């Protein structure tokens with residue numbers, strides 16, 4: 083009997099589940115209408131100068147709005163003007179400018195909206211939980227969960243909400259973690275292993291009872307951190323964003339200088355330019371489109387990652403994904419399906435099928451890994467049976483370092499199975515003999531991309547177990563896409579060289595490292611970084627923590643250990659290592675969107691310059707410059723400003739969704755961008771401004 087088979091196991095998270103379905107679930111939980119209503123209000127709150135000043139370009143527009151408001155009330159404020167009806171014209175400019183600022187605020191508020199709604203949903207799961215605090219003498223006192231301290235012990239029973247993050251010290255129970263993972267299948271929690279013993283505040287226990295030691299101080303739990311993250315409390319500008327903000331601010335200053343000196347030039351050709359027109363010209367020229375959408379683009383990037391059920395600890399992490407050059411991936415479970423099952427036994431060394439089945443069975447009675455269990459089942463099918471009391475045997479657990487596992491039998495013999503080289507080493511220390519047919523069997527399995535496990539009893543080799551694994555369908559295409567984006571993929575595996583090379587070839591990775599130890603992960607990352615590359619990796623175990631910290635982008639699995647999660651800058655709630663590929667794509671898309679809209683914005687401003695300047699100087703017999711044939715100065719200024727304001731809300735969906743993303747290299751993307759967003763950015767305003775000019779002339783506004 084397999085003693086381990088009697089304990090129920092937590093359901094393994096399925097890795098092939100469609101992200102779209104989960105995506106849909108998240109969408110439905112958040113009400114879009116609510117987001118927009120809230121954003122309308124928040125856009126006004128953001129007019130507060132303290133907040134507004136953080137965006138220099140839009141702040142300049144805001145100051146401009148106040149100036150035009152002043153000249154609406156008193157047109158002669160800065161000297162006598164000769165226009166007719168300056169109140170109406172200045173008033174219209176004021177309204178348009180106000181909306182320009184408001185639209186930019188609205189864009190940011192909409193981008194933040196989903197996070198805020200998500201935070202509310204999370205907060206509701208936190209609500210006022212009552213904790214049953216357990217004292218050393220066994221007494222139980224009910225206290226509010228918020229007053230629990232790190233180190234306290236609590237008791238929970240079926241139906242209770244777990245009051246805070248902690249570690250199971252006693253009991254065994256199923257827990258519904260859907261509040262944080264969205265995964266409805268209950269998870270078994272019990273003391274011992276890192277993964278199964280950690281519980282999260284806000285999740286619900288649905289069977290039996292547990293005693294939990296609290297590991298988080300009040301307000302510092304997983305849900306608290308998640309709330310802070312999705313709410314953007316910890317969202318600070320990323321280095322790229324700061325650089326772009328500075329660039330835009332400098333550009334704005336240059337235009338400010340140009341506009342301030344303009345009246346002197348105008349005077350020279352004997353034209354008077356009013357203050358309202360100067361402000362309008364300034365606003366038209368400075369990069370308001372990108373200035374207004376910049377932060378929305380960044381927030382939306384984090385949000386897109388969140389919709390994939392990945393929690394990013396900072397916008398910087400998402401952005402870093404966009405710059406990633408090298409992806410370090412595990413073989414088993416990431417590139418392959420990972421449910422390696424025993425397909426067959428290959429006896430060597432003159433042994434029979436019965437003999438190898440027996441030793442494989444004995445070596446697997448305590449092995450809880452999917453591999454171990456499948457070996458056990460296969461051996462049983464071949465009629466192998468245990469002929470000793472398992473209680474008197476000792477388990478030797480698998481570790482990635484020893485690459486083997488097994489059982490010490492009551493009669494003192496040691497049954498082992500593991501990587502062929504590891505078993506060869508084991509046999510050598512017991513003065514055993516290597517057999518030539520072992521290598522043939524091992525190569526045969528490896529050539530098929532399978533994992534060969536050698537089986538031995540003390541110094542005697544019995545044969546090879548063939549563990550079959552399948553390369554994930556479609557993974558090759560994903561790697562091709564990554565290559566086109568200029569990302570190199572490196573597969574890392576503890577498996578032998580032949581298997582690794584067969585799988586690497588089949589999956590289409592650029593490079594691989596076989597027989598890798600956990601330390602090798604770090605050295606691979608360091609080597610790439612020394613070459614100036616940015617590296618992303620996924621990991622789940624404690625021994626992945628240093629590598630996750632070393633990588634520029636480290637994505638920890640939610641099922642992984644606390645150490646791994648803390649070292650990473652992202653946590654995947656679905657524990658799907660393939661998601662790294664999606665995350666890198668989102669990061670790239672974020673950078674491309676920002677680049678595209680910056681190009682578009684600046685190209686637009688050039689077009690606006692040609693719309694306004696000629697009409698300003700039209701009176702000075704420079705009619706030839708008025709290529710757009712706009713009606714008059716006022717209509718030209720108003721049309722350009724209206725276009726300038728409206729382009730912001732028009733581009734909000736693009737800023738939030740990201741530009742159409744195709745896997746291309748940086749160079750190809752640049753060319754494509756310049757063509758679409760640069761050329762489009764020059765042409766679009768000419769057409770739009772002309773149309774608006776025709777319209778406002780038709781309704782007699784100018």
Ligand SMILES: Nc1ncnc2c1ncn2[C@@H]1O[C@H](COP(=O)(O)OP(=O)(O)OP(=O)(O)O)[C@@H](O)[C@H]1O
Nearest residue numbers: 412413414451480482485486487500501575576577
């Ligand atoms: N349960 C087990 N018992 C004995 N040996 C095992 C067991 N599981 C794996 N092995 C052997 O140890 C080797 C290393 O395992 P490890 O988990 O480090 O790497 P891997 O699963 O092959 O690849 P990856 O690093 O992609 O997960 C495996 O290739 C296999 O030969």
Ligand SMILES: [K+]
Nearest residue numbers: 365366368370
């Ligand atoms: K502008």
Ligand SMILES: [Mg+2]
Nearest residue numbers: 412414482576
């Ligand atoms: Mg493994």
